[in-house]
Amino acid sequence: MIGGNKDAQQNMKQAFESLFAEYSDVIYRLCLFKTSNQDVAADLTQECFLRLWKTMQGETQIEKPKQYLYQIARNLIIDHYKKMKSLSLDTLQEDGFDPKAEDSEPGLPTEIVLLRNAIEALEEDYREVVYMRYIEDMGVQEIAEVLNVSPNLVSVRINRGKKKLQEIFQ
């Protein structure tokens, strides 16, 4: 029994670090795509993995970590926008917020903003699958698992999203 608890902690730490190594960039890109701000994206990624770490500390078994992380990231992004909405521009400026500076750096390059606008112009059902398929290069089965829908439905949405994107292109 000596050191048993320590071993468990060490194993948990290793499992967490391997999840962090595998998915931190994936979650960062999702947050960057949704918020268009590198600092905000990094903060949200950190918060997302902090929640995962705390959940693992509570010894809760996470069966599908990727699905869990995506869900947490989506919620954090929604919370971020809710917070932004609740703060008026005047209040933000009083606190030293400069909207021009926020737009220029550390925002996204124009082409990525255009890409984001094109994907965001799609209907909600297609947005996520198109993002996962093209930006994350995820397979149909993988997307189906993350979104908890059937692979057939994912295929249909990818094809339709593709057609709709073709309509958007010049």
Added chain:
Amino acid sequence: MKIREEEFNKAVNKLSQARLSNDRKDAMLKQFYAATKPKPDGEAGMIKSPWSFSFIAAHRYASVCAVVLMMFGGTAYASTQSLPGDLLYNFKVEVMEPLTLSAYWDEDSREQYKVSRLQERIKELQALRESGHIDSEASYASYAATQKNVTDLETSAVFDKDGQNHEVSAFINSYNSIAEEEFRVKTVINLDDGDDQEENKDATTTSVEVEVDLPDKVEEPVEEVIKEATNTVKKVEEETQPLIEETLEPVEEVTGSLTEELGL
């Protein structure tokens, strides 16, 4: 401002390469570990008893079993009152409910219990909303438990000849109506919406039969095709219903006056 396909592909490549720097990742890991204190290693240095397999030890094990049983009973009772996001909620959903389900032998009772669990999920979410203690983790816990219930019911529930189960369908609709958009459960069950039920209750409503041109070769999943066909039927019904009612009104006026004249 529109985007060209080449620009789109270029931007996809650029975004796919966006990564956190290694320094940032290291800093993050340090912060995670600093934010959570390690558990005290209470068992370190514990020495095994030389009497571990003796008669005395047997009594000791019995006492331990009794304590464990009492603790399990207490935990089980406390878990029944837990809500999504609570410490004992997973115990309730993952341990207590499957255990209770296994106590039912006949299929009817098992189905009834599963449906009652779905009803319980709605009550839990309502209670959370009323208490104001709802956050993303609680919502996710509720969503995960409900989705599990629904998936279970998809394979075991009894459906009528139209492929519907109004009770299950109504509960899923109720849950989705109070859940946030991100946490609505998804199902392959043919859900009937509230409007349809109202229409069925109204005996005076005229039904309209519409022929829908289904493609000769179904390339897409049947559920998508059925969904589209159902939407077409609803649309045509909505368009034709006022016309039918307008046409029927004068006929009813004539037949009404004739009936009065004939004293029927």
